[in-house]
Amino acid sequence: MKPGYRAIYTQYRESIIRGLLKPGDKVPSVRVLASELGVARKTVETAWSILVGEGFLVSDGARGTRVNPQLVLPPVKRKASDNSLSTPASVFGDAERKQTGFLRLGIPALDAFPSKKWLLLSAKAVRALHPGEMLAPPLMGYAPLRDAIAHYLNVSRGLACSPDQVVITGGYQHNLRLILTLLACTQQKVVYEEPGYFLGQRILEHMCPQLHSVPVDNDGLDINYLLRNHRDAHFIFVTPSHQSPLAVTLSLPRRQQLLAWASQRNSWIVEDDYDGEFHYTRKVVPALKSLDNDDRVIYMGTFSKTMLPSLRTSYLVLPRVLLAPFKQTAELIESGQPLLTQKILAAFLGEGHFYKHLKKMRNLYSTRRGFVLGALAEIYPLTFDVEVRDGGMHIIAFLRDSTQDVALAQLWQRHELQVSPLSEWYRGSSPRYGLIIGYTNVTSAEEAIALLQRPAQETQALLTDGSRQVAEERNIPCRGKQ
Numbered sequence: 001m002k003p004g005y006r007a008i009y010t011q012y013r014e015s016i017i018r019g020l021l022k023p024g025d026k027v028p029s030v031r032v033l034a035s036e037l038g039v040a041r042k043t044v045e046t047a048w049s050i051l052v053g054e055g056f057l058v059s060d061g062a063r064g065t066r067v068n069p070q071l072v073l074p075p076v077k078r079k080a081s082d083n084s085l086s087t088p089a090s091v092f093g094d095a096e097r098k099q100t101g102f103l104r105l106g107i108p109a110l111d112a113f114p115s116k117k118w119l120l121l122s123a124k125a126v127r128a129l130h131p132g133e134m135l136a137p138p139l140m141g142y143a144p145l146r147d148a149i150a151h152y153l154n155v156s157r158g159l160a161c162s163p164d165q166v167v168i169t170g171g172y173q174h175n176l177r178l179i180l181t182l183l184a185c186t187q188q189k190v191v192y193e194e195p196g197y198f199l200g201q202r203i204l205e206h207m208c209p210q211l212h213s214v215p216v217d218n219d220g221l222d223i224n225y226l227l228r229n230h231r232d233a234h235f236i237f238v239t240p241s242h243q244s245p246l247a248v249t250l251s252l253p254r255r256q257q258l259l260a261w262a263s264q265r266n267s268w269i270v271e272d273d274y275d276g277e278f279h280y281t282r283k284v285v286p287a288l289k290s291l292d293n294d295d296r297v298i299y300m301g302t303f304s305k306t307m308l309p310s311l312r313t314s315y316l317v318l319p320r321v322l323l324a325p326f327k328q329t330a331e332l333i334e335s336g337q338p339l340l341t342q343k344i345l346a347a348f349l350g351e352g353h354f355y356k357h358l359k360k361m362r363n364l365y366s367t368r369r370g371f372v373l374g375a376l377a378e379i380y381p382l383t384f385d386v387e388v389r390d391g392g393m394h395i396i397a398f399l400r401d402s403t404q405d406v407a408l409a410q411l412w413q414r415h416e417l418q419v420s421p422l423s424e425w426y427r428g429s430s431p432r433y434g435l436i437i438g439y440t441n442v443t444s445a446e447e448a449i450a451l452l453q454r455p456a457q458e459t460q461a462l463l464t465d466g467s468r469q470v471a472e473e474r475n476i477p478c479r480g481k482q
């Protein structure tokens with residue numbers, strides 16, 4: 001049935017009162033809305049004129065009709081359980097959210113992507129595209145984006161880099177391929193963190209026969225272990241801000257030790273600063289590269305965590321001495337990254353939206369982390385130990401009395417909870433056991449409880465069976481149920 005003027009009036013009035021349309025926002029023209037709804041223009045005109053009469057809308061002549069910029073609305077009253085203001089309810093329905101799985105690690109809040117701003121900037125970028133930009137994109141990246149990233153890294157990550165050191169790339173795998181090709185280091189000794197980002201491990205295992213691991217403790221990578229066992233390494237890959245996956249921060253004394261080692265040995269450090277933007281209780285820790293006086297650090301950043309993984313846009317900050325050889329190699333094997341995305345990102349950063357977006361995301365993630373921590377404590381008080389680290393985008397629920405994290409993760413995955421078993425992130429023989437849980441897309445405390453409740457009974461059964469089996473094997477009395 002076609003809506004009458006009352007239905008249109010009520011819908012727009014509600015949208016304004018609930019804050020979905022903000023003072024100053026444009027509403028569709030009479031012509032456009034009438035054709036969209038399949039109603040007579042008169043119907044929309046009547047609805048608009050009532051809303052104008054009541055002061056909700058103002059007519060701006062030829063420029064169209066807007067929500068009254070002077071409108072002051074009382075704050076919306078919230079029910080105790082309603083978290084919709086502090087954390088937007090998901091804009092996606094259940095079916096859409098199932099496609100990504102719940103509690104998935106390492107993805108940003110998909111419902112908080114700034115689509116409206118992105119749309120505006122995309123339109124501007126397309127309109128401003130000139131013929132020279134319709135051919136091959138610049139090899140090292142779009143200059144205004146390189147400028148904006150250098151500025152951002154200066155201000156927010158403490159890096160004293162210039163735009164010519166910034167290269168726009170297409171994600172982690174691309175970065176590794178470039179670095180390994182550029183430095184022709186595949187036959188040399190390479191060191192990786194233990195535990196470490198599973199994708200990095202697999203790539204390096206595949207490409208570098210001399211791959212070694214260095215353990216990580218509460219202060220980050222164990223540098224003394226590195227110096228004792230792999231002092232001669234040519235290359236080391238680290239995640240100093242939030243170790244992946246343990247989320248610990250590399251301590252300042254260790255940062256200095258690591259940099260001193262690299263300078264003495266002429267070795268390279270690859271700093272993967274994949275989510276360093278996200279700290280919640282203290283100031284963001286500057287990047288390792290900010291202390292890199294001898295230019296031994298190759299820095300990797302990404303927009304996958306701050307914006308969207310599907311943008312496939314990341315960047316490297318190269319030591320000066322590598323710039324010329326990099327360009328030479330790139331001219332042969334690279335063809336640049338898609339220009340439009342770079343133009344939109346350049347505007348997003350250059351106009352200051354990125355900083356606002358990060359601030360918003362820090363608040364949102366801190367709240368959402370609270371939802372999941374609360375639900376874990378309520379539903380699994382005796383199953384897990386959670387070491388709460390500052391920041392990051394995931395938590396690790398360490399199993400207290402069990403080594404069955406792989407079976408447990410599979411069980412949770414059957415309930416559409418895309419958690420990852422910690423032990424699989426180790427290469428060596430003494431892993432820790434637990435579940436790596438992403439919280440960035442959990443929109444309320446109720447949702448966290450509902451999600452974690454799904455596998456609760458089966459979890460208990462699995463762990464109780466497991467501990468009974470171990471007890472029988474060792475012939476010791478079994479612990480009771482939790």
Ligand SMILES: Cc1ncc(COP(=O)(O)O)c(C=O)c1O
Pocket residue numbers: 106170171172173197239244272274301302303304309313314
């Ligand atoms: C440790 C680590 N480094 C880097 C990345 C970024 O990868 P990309 O830029 O390809 O999305 C990720 C993404 O999950 C990650 O977990």
